[in-house]
Amino acid sequence: MTDGRVVDDDRAVVVSARVAARRLDVSITAPSGSVLALLGPNGAGKSTVLAVVAGLVRPDDGTVRVGSRTLTDTGARVHVPPHRRGVAVLAQDPLLFPHLTVRENVAFAPRVRHDRRRARDIADDWLDRVDARDLAGRLPRHLSGGQAQRVALARALAADPDVLLLDEPFAAMDADATPTLRRVLREVLRASRCTTLMVTHDRVDALSLADDVVVLGDGRVVEDGPAASVLATPRSPFAAALAGTTLIHGVFGDGDHLVTDDGGEVHGVAVDHPGAGRPGLASIAPATVAVFAVRPVGSPRNVIAARIDHVDAAGSGVRVTARTPLGALAADITSAAATDLDLRPGTEVFLAVKATEVRLYPARR
The missing domain is CATH 2.40.50.100 (RNA polymerase II/Efflux pump adaptor protein, barrel-sandwich hybrid domain)
Known part of the structure; x- marks a missing residue:
């Protein structure tokens, strides 16, 4: 464990991908258990990187590896389907199942591997971690935006993913709710075993949540390093503007x-x-x-x-x-x-x- 984070050598994310249609050509590594922020202007390729890791976009050339597992290898014609990758996605829209209660939403993935009681216990544990246990019996339509995002985070992590992908999870939230969810997310990620890739345009997100950052420009890596170092001594116009x-x-x-x-x-x-x-x-x-x-x-x-x-x-x-x-x-x-x-x-x-x-x-x- 380093700085309170569980380190698992089998969850490092290594991406090398070229997607010609989106002008993306990158090589990115996120150490096991770390949080890597992807920064850059609109159209720089950040969300495409997440889609490649999630298996939603197949690169023209490249590989995606998580620890010893190969998820994509164009040369060997390997492409593990999204639902078998051990990758969870949390986007701006929580996308909760509207007909299931909060507890049932969070227990959905654990029910695949465990009996109903164990899945319920796992769901309640994650709802406790995101400070949403009191919402367990509600339907999604009765939740605020911040509450729904906390539940979506619990649901994503209850699946015990190797990798968590965050695509601007605070972008659609009220400004008053963002600091609370940011605090919850920081605490949960520090205690989680998964490796996290996060797309953000927010300097506070990068400094408070990320260990390292990668700045993309026109589909290329233009700057990378520890978050505090990159924002203290920016070398790209975008990082300078963010700082x-x-x-x-x-x-x-x-x-x-x-x-x-x-x-x-x-x-x-x-x-x-x-x-x-x-x-x-x-x-x-x-x-x-x-x-x-x-x-x-x-x-x-x-x-x-x-x-x-x-x-x-x-x-x-x-x-x-x-x-x-x-x-x-x-x-x-x-x-x-x-x-x-x-x-x-x-x-x-x-x-x-x-x-x-x-x-x-x-x-x-």
């Missing part, structure tokens, strides 16, 4: 700075300095960017002339997006500051960022 940071490309100078394409410099703290002349990225969080009507004097190492493109509400404040010689930069400021500066599209300003607030690291090779 809420702006990426600036350049090459490393001799010190802690990048030289940009236009000859400008971005000063920061090098997370890993690969040597002068090597490609690098600067990551700047909008909350660290200050906006001035005139060029500031004093401590900021990075002062950049800019022209405002957009001024939008963001939480209790304002997000300003500006065009600079380095590319687009965002700044989060208070509504009062935006009013005092009279910010509007076309306004010329100066953006300032302290070097200590900028992360510098190598670009993906």
